[in-house]
Amino acid sequence: MVGDGSIDPRASRKSGYYSTTSHQLTEDVQRLAFSLGIEAKATMHYTARKENHHDCYRVMLDFGTGEQQLDFQHREMRHEVDYDGYVWCFQTNTGLFVTRRNGKIALQGNTAETADYVFSKRTMKPKLQLVVAYLNTWLVSRYGDDLYLTFIDPTPEDKEFRTQEMQAAVGDMPVMTQNEARQQYLGLGPVEGGDQLMMPSTMIAAGTTSKPEGEDMAPNLAKTAEGWKTKAIRVRTGGKTAHSAGHRMRRAIVDAFKGIIDQKITVDYTAKSVKDLTHAEYMEHWKRFSDRSERAVEEMRVLFRGINKRQREDVLENLPDATGVTKSIGELFDLKEWIGITIDLVTPILASLTRDEATAALAMIGADHQDVLADENIRSALDRGISKMATSYNETTLDQLKTVLGEKMTQEGGTNLRELTDAVDGVYSYADERRAGLIAQTESFRAANLANKEAWRLSGVVKSVKWFTAEDAKVCQFCKQQDGTEIDIDANFYELGDAIKGADGGIMTADYSDIEAPPLHPACRCFLRPENIEI
Numbered sequence: 001m002v003g004d005g006s007i008d009p010r011a012s013r014k015s016g017y018y019s020t021t022s023h024q025l026t027e028d029v030q031r032l033a034f035s036l037g038i039e040a041k042a043t044m045h046y047t048a049r050k051e052n053h054h055d056c057y058r059v060m061l062d063f064g065t066g067e068q069q070l071d072f073q074h075r076e077m078r079h080e081v082d083y084d085g086y087v088w089c090f091q092t093n094t095g096l097f098v099t100r101r102n103g104k105i106a107l108q109g110n111t112a113e114t115a116d117y118v119f120s121k122r123t124m125k126p127k128l129q130l131v132v133a134y135l136n137t138w139l140v141s142r143y144g145d146d147l148y149l150t151f152i153d154p155t156p157e158d159k160e161f162r163t164q165e166m167q168a169a170v171g172d173m174p175v176m177t178q179n180e181a182r183q184q185y186l187g188l189g190p191v192e193g194g195d196q197l198m199m200p201s202t203m204i205a206a207g208t209t210s211k212p213e214g215e216d217m218a219p220n221l222a223k224t225a226e227g228w229k230t231k232a233i234r235v236r237t238g239g240k241t242a243h244s245a246g247h248r249m250r251r252a253i254v255d256a257f258k259g260i261i262d263q264k265i266t267v268d269y270t271a272k273s274v275k276d277l278t279h280a281e282y283m284e285h286w287k288r289f290s291d292r293s294e295r296a297v298e299e300m301r302v303l304f305r306g307i308n309k310r311q312r313e314d315v316l317e318n319l320p321d322a323t324g325v326t327k328s329i330g331e332l333f334d335l336k337e338w339i340g341i342t343i344d345l346v347t348p349i350l351a352s353l354t355r356d357e358a359t360a361a362l363a364m365i366g367a368d369h370q371d372v373l374a375d376e377n378i379r380s381a382l383d384r385g386i387s388k389m390a391t392s393y394n395e396t397t398l399d400q401l402k403t404v405l406g407e408k409m410t411q412e413g414g415t416n417l418r419e420l421t422d423a424v425d426g427v428y429s430y431a432d433e434r435r436a437g438l439i440a441q442t443e444s445f446r447a448a449n450l451a452n453k454e455a456w457r458l459s460g461v462v463k464s465v466k467w468f469t470a471e472d473a474k475v476c477q478f479c480k481q482q483d484g485t486e487i488d489i490d491a492n493f494y495e496l497g498d499a500i501k502g503a504d505g506g507i508m509t510a511d512y513s514d515i516e517a518p519p520l521h522p523a524c525r526c527f528l529r530p531e532n533i534e535i
Contacts, residue, residue, distance in 0.1 A: 300440030
């Protein structure tokens with residue numbers, strides 16, 4: 001600092017800078033300042049203007065930041081990895097890691113635990129609920145109305161929130177006995193007198209009862225592989241949670257089987273075939289279909305808003321060059337790169353939805369389970385659809401940017417960077433508010449309906465399918481006209497370029513692709529059901 005730096009001498013300032021022509025020295029000084037608890041930002045001060053000159057780098061220092069020092073140099077906390085690519089979720093032994101981007105350092109927390117929590121809550125738990133709900137509805141109910149299946153909630157417990165909730169409820173008073181603490185935290189056995197809750201002498205016990213109390217009396221003993229405490233949850237509603245419910249459920253099942261064997265009673269159970277369902281009963285299947293699709297819609301909506309945010313940053317970074325002479329407006333962002341990014345991010349969501357819908361579609365008609373994406377033609381069709389959607393979405397964004405920026409740059413009186421930036425913001429605000437949700441809904445329902453149709457086709461027993469609407473006020477004239485239309489399982493409803501007539505006389509054109517199944521248009525919520533089934 002004495003030779004190549006400067007400290008602001010003013011009493012109200014606590015800052016300075018260090019200058020050097022060495023890029024490596026710039027990084028080392030920034031790392032050193034960070035380890036000392038000093039806020040440091042590395043920047044390019046100026047570039048070389050002559051052949052015998054060098055680029056100059058500058059480390060801006062803020063001595064007034066009251067951050068805790070990180071002595072990672074002497075505690076073996078530093079670990080460098082030579083890696084080039086995206087970084088997703090990972091974990092460190094300290095729970096912290098340091099990032100540097102655009103010369104700025106940030107202290108981050110682990111994301112691996114969050115990923116585990118989100119995956120367990122948003123993916124595993126809904127699927128378990130779906131499986132258990134089907135079993136309780138179609139299988140367990142045959143053996144008694146008072147029986148049900150349940151499962152252990154895989155969602156990790158939010159210990160921090162649980163602790164805060166407990167502290168707020170009990171005012172930091174003890175709520176655990178000595179033996180409970182020994183078992184849970186130390187893995188030790190009980191000691192004599194350790195089952196009594198310790199409390200100040202000024203307080204008296206709240207009282208005890210010989211009967212189980214509280215909403216949830218299920219033993220909270222199950223743990224996941226990582227050791228998180230979890231809670232058993234009941235999927236079916238109705239009835240009260242009873243003490244030793246597991247024992248009573250096992251006893252009821254044993255008695256039911258024993259009674260059938262001993263008395264040689266044969267009971268004929270009948271379940272309605274999908275062919276015998278009324279339309280109102282079938283709409284219950286549609287509700288589950290819609291719920292699964294809507295979950296994918298929400299995931300896609302969040303994903304596209306994330307794409308918009310990151311792409312907007314690229315556009316604004318390239319904006320000065322693209323509106324000058326270095327680049328053209330068409331180079332505001334790398335179109336091929338962003339199409340690839342979109343495909344990579346969307347594919348897992350729509351592939352998962354396709355598998356789930358195909359499984360439900362086969363179960364509905366009583367067919368054996370098949371992985372529809374193992375079929376090369378179906379997988380290729382899904383990939384082509386995602387690629388077409390990603391290309392259309394990004395090309396539309398680029399065309400809108402070209403249009404609004406072209407208008408600004410050719411307007412009378414000229415323009416400035418602020419106006420151009422506002423124009424870019426307008427394009428991406430519209431994409432967030434309208435386009436993200438529209439394409440998320442359209443593509444989710446497209447994947448779900450195609451999954452149903454292809455699964456029924458692979459079953460070999462469904463010969464035809466019929467088009468149905470959501471039957472609400474949002475149904476348009478074109479979908480209303482299509483309602484009840486039946487086609488062979490291998491046929492299309494419309495070919496690319498066909499004219500489609502609406503119930504009110506309107507005309508639209510199939511201008512996106514062949515219409516094998518709904519949607520008929522963006523945001524369409526129509527669905528298919530198997531019509532002619534030959535078993």
